Amino acid sequence: MPAWADAGGNVVICVKNSGKFTTRYPTVEFQEAAHLDEGGIWPAPYALQEGSPAGEGKVAEVVKAAAS
Known part of the structure; x- marks a missing residue:
């Protein structure tokens, strides 16, 4: 699946295919x-x-x- 990392090599975002993961x-x-945290909750998947x-x-x- 495609994924993108920050300058430190940490994965920031990835795309998951519905067919592969059912x-x-x-x-x-x-x-x-x-770093999308806002208090005790933050968006993970959309x-x-x-x-x-x-x-x-x-x-x-x-x-x-996410990139900033």
Whole structure:
């Protein structure tokens, strides 16, 4: 599955195929290195039901936050 790492080599984000993992939807998952924590809760996986401009915008927004 595709994954991206930060400058230190820590995986920040990965994409999981629904067929390979027998899940309902493919997911975009963020690891601890993404630093998306907000108190005691933070987003880890997002299910991707379908491609749409709104969905793509949300994923891009979270990826930019994870990369900063």
